[in-house]
Amino acid sequence: MDLNVLYERGKKVMPGGVNSPVRAFKAVGTNPLFISKANGSKIYDIDNNEYLDYVCSWGPMILGHNHPKIVESIMDVIHNGLSFGAPTENEVLMGELITSIVPYIDMIRMVNSGTEAVMSAIRLARGYTKRDKIIKFEGCYHGHCDSMLVKAGSGALTLSTPDSLGVTEGTANDTLVAVYNDISSVEKLFTQNEGQIAGVIIEPVAANMGVVPPRKEFLEKLRELCDKNNALLIFDEVITGFRLCIGGAQEFYNVKADIVTYGKIIGGGMPVGAYGGRREIMECVSPLGGVYQAGTLSGNPVAMAAGIAQLKVLKENREIYDKIDTMAKKLENGFKSIAEELKFPICVNRVGSLIGVFFTKEKVDNFEMAKTSNTELYAKYFNYMLKEGIYLAPSQFEAMFVSYSHTEEDILRTLDCAKKVLGNLYNLRKGVF
Ligand SMILES: Cc1ncc(COP(=O)(O)O)c(C=O)c1O
Secondary structure, rough: HHHHHHHHHHHHHHHOOOOOOOHOOHHHHOOOOEEEEEEEEEEEOOOEEEEEEEOOOHHOOOOOOOHHHHHHHHHHHHOOOOOOOOOOHHHHHHHHHHHHHOOOOOOOEEOOOHHHHHHHHHHHHHHHHOOEEEEEEEOOOOOOHEEEEEEEEOOOOOOOEEEEOOHHHHHHHOOEOOOOHHHHHHHHHHHHHOOOEEEEOOOOOEEEOOOOOOOOOOOOHHHHHHHHOHHHEEEEOOOOOOOOOHHHHHHHOOOOOOEEEEEEHEEOOEEEEEEOOOOHOOOOOOOOOOOOOOOOOOHHHHHHHHHHHHHHHHOOOOOOHHHHHHHHHHHHHHHHHHHHHOOOEEEEEEEEEEEEEEEOOOOOOOOOHOOOOHHHHHHHHHHHHHHOOOOOOOOOOOOOOOOOOOOOOHHHHHHHHHHHHHHHHHHHHHOOO
């Protein structure tokens, strides 16, 4: 089947031919791939071309595609009915599993996506504190709920403008935007909005402006500021949860959050999200408390079976984290030495199995710096790598995900291709950047 013909058909019935914008490959100026299947570290398009996959469904496939334990677990439950809209044992098991693994979480509520988890967590923070305003960070993505589709108005950090049509100014005004890794920008917002801030939401490792690690002590200072101002700290662990280590960013950085949000990774590839926190906060959620939140498909039996299987494999085989870290480190070191050898200006950031390769010579530690990247060059790099059979994120501002199924051979092949592609790009630009 012709990919382009399918794309044309898709465009007639879906906005941009896709069900989520970045899949349209607009940022890299080409038509999207249509995927038919995946296994381990590889995905295949509808013409059966094989690609080494570093998108990993944007994070959840930490064990690689088609993991036998997950498939088996789904097959075990699928004959018993697909949805009941009533409590099941697996929901209790999932709750017990997460609260036993993750420090500081007493209770959890399952939802269907990361967006829904964040939207609910924000409502909970507001309901619990009886305050309206939320601080977020420029360049952090928290899904597409209205209050998170907001960025700073130029110059004045207190003035927020909607990032999307359809978000009202009223909503935008309750979202304040600070600068990632700049604690003084947060302090300023707390001072200017004394007694009004319900919470601060952050990606503990920013993974939606490329990959940007938190500076040393930044998260600790954020915790202190929230305590000082009686505001809640919300870690959006949709990407970092169960990925940086089994306990996510709270364990990795030893910083306690009040509310934590999860997404895709706890569904093993099925549509899942969750939010959790201390008992006294979570008891504000209906039917116990006055913060309303519900979902027909929440805790869906098939999704729970997949998620439990994935989390159990991770919990019982901690060496998985050592392996994916080692593989990611090899990639990081490889990219750095290729760049050094070729005198190619790139910045490589890595935390655990998350890697960001920025086409800039600057050290990237916030959104302003991420934006210094040459996105045209990234688009060329992406397209050449794709031709070599390496499937990277179709945008400079996304992470590269390494999974347990990536082998040493995969990593070496990726680096060989990167060396060839970056060499060609260097020659194309005659060394001028
Ligand atoms: C940190 C973060 N939060 C929230 C979301 C939204 O999750 P979903 O796409 O499942 O709605 C994402 C999506 O990638 C994310 O990276």
